[in-house]
Amino acid sequence: MVIHAPVRKRTKNSREARLIAVILGGGLLILVVFFGLPMVDLVFTSLSRWSGVGDRVFVGGENYLALLSDTSVHDSLARSVTLGLGTAVGISIIATVLAALVSGGIKGSNLYRVVWFLPAIAPPSAVAVFWALSVQPKSGVVNVVLGALGLGNDHAWLADPATALWVVIAVAIWQGAGFAFLVILGAMEEVPVSIYEAAAIDGTGPIRQFFSLTLPLIRPVLSMVLLLESIWAFNGFTLVWGMTEGGPGEATTILPVQVYQEAFHLGHFGAAGAISVVGGILLLIVGVVGNWLGSRRAVDE
């Protein structure tokens, strides 16, 4: 008996180890098949000349070198950054203000929780079509309302390179604010009431409490929202394509739109692959930095 007990324990441990290996192995296999292999294939495509069907011709770093001198890619990157940052900052500010109002017990807050979240559940393609039609000159509802107010009904914002991207950013904020609002509200409601009570006893007003207590305490969540919204907007193909297809001209062409156009309109899958790889690396860097900035450690430091 004394001899058998450790053997049984060892067998049990070995079974557990095997089970863990099988579970982890399965997960790893799924990662390799659905993430690793496509990544390798993408990198290989970016090193090739390929029309999308047939054989690929290996060209080494030619596509990457071409990117360096291609001003249209630089412009697309700048627009992607503008869209990503503009949307994320806009969403974060609006969602934080809305969450603070609801958290502070504004009248009808239960209704606002639902209403402000509604745009977030609408399909992005439907949102794109709805807003693209709504801002059409003369017939679009926004122009009709402006016309009724005597402000003119002939504003063609999506046809103007100076305004088209800002309209897209506004729509992205409209759609994204609801989700961010719920997440930030959740974080605000996690802050212990006793902290506010103590601050109130010390004579701190609501606005000071918001800036000195609420914001620092929800910083990790806020940073995560900012990071995720930046990445989602940076990759926001559906909204841009649905509203403008990257136009007028290239005024709203962001990197994912350029990838699509290079690959499927022009048959340059190699160039599209190179743009995707560069965009992915940039987002990875943004993700790592953003993740660190939002961590408790960064808050402490």
Added chain:
Amino acid sequence: MSNHRSVIRRRAAAIAAAASIAALLLAGCTSTSPAKDLSLTVQVQAEQLTAFKYTAGLLEKKHPGLKVHLQTITGEQKNTTNAQVLASSNAPDVGIVPTNAQTYFDLMKAKKLIPLDDVWKSADLAARYGDTVAKSLKWNGTPYLALFDTVYYNVVFYNKDAFTKAGVKAPADRQIASNADLYALVGKLKAAGYDGLAVGGASGYQLGWLVDAQLQANASPAALHDFLTSWQSGNKQSVKYTSPKFTGSLAQLSEWGKHGVFQSGYVAASGDQAQAAFTSGTAAMMIGGTWIPSVLKKQSFDYDWLLLPGAGDTPTVPSIYAGDTLAIPTASKHKDLAKEYLEIYSSDKVQKYAAAKVGSLPAVNTVKASEVPDLGPLVQQVVKFTATKVGIGWTSTLPGGLGQTLIDSEAQKMLSGQSTPEEVGKSQQKEFETYKSDNG
């Protein structure tokens, strides 16, 4: 004891595996024997659905048990991602492959379509298409495509009520003679509260149409011929796209933009939005083609057609597009049935049906548009006009990545003030040189 159990387990597993394989084999055998399990997948665009369904019905009647599945694809898909679909292992049996789409050139280079010599022979398509069209549908002398309709585009439809209200008279010969006449006409329409010409600047094809019409009117015959053929393998370019013979046509569009010829926000408007501007009475004119009367059947106002001016004294003419074609991918599992489908669609019976029901002009010369009264008087007039005056569309001829897709985006850029005609010419020339270095 444990060894014995293990042997039993292994035997049981082997028996189960053998039984499964036998069941699969039996299932496989039974699925191929009767025709009732046969199915054919055919791609279709929504506009042609009625005619494709009719053809499917005829084929199903001929092969009891056969089921034809129609797979709807969009205009965007047929010109972009469809190459990957048709090159895949589960490709449909019949695919839409427009002759001027990048997909056609990519599929041909990758040898992903089967030759259709037998279909052409049995349906006598070479003679029924006519020499010019038949030649344009061949790849190195071999046919891989079957045409399902023809189209005339660059026809401007105008609201007769709006013209009357604005005190504008359409030219008797239907051709607006000059830019001055066009500007005067649009000016009167605007004074009466109408927008001018509705164009889908974001449609991805309508600005290219305008370029087609202008090149036909403005470029010399030799220059136009060069633009239409220099991209082909082995041909040398004699007129560069940076030449005024090309950029002059772009400058013409640029001038129209500056003179407010188009509707408000046209640069960002889709084809549907442009059509809506016309049908709602906001715009008094709309660019379109011979299929338009079939989609405007329930219009509350009368409309007629005219043609736009060129940059000089030569007005534009309608452009022909004979590139709506079907092909059979090498991955098709029912090639013989797919060929039969193409033969039936090419028959006079279906061609007449399609013309009457979906407003597409016949692809074959054995069916005359005049024999299909359902096409309506406007289409008959356009067809009659084109008997003597017709142009070959530049964007209808070049591969998409070099023609329609590229120029539409570049023209949109130019018309929204982001580039000049000369810069568009440079972009076009650059893409042309890249194409030639890749394709010879």
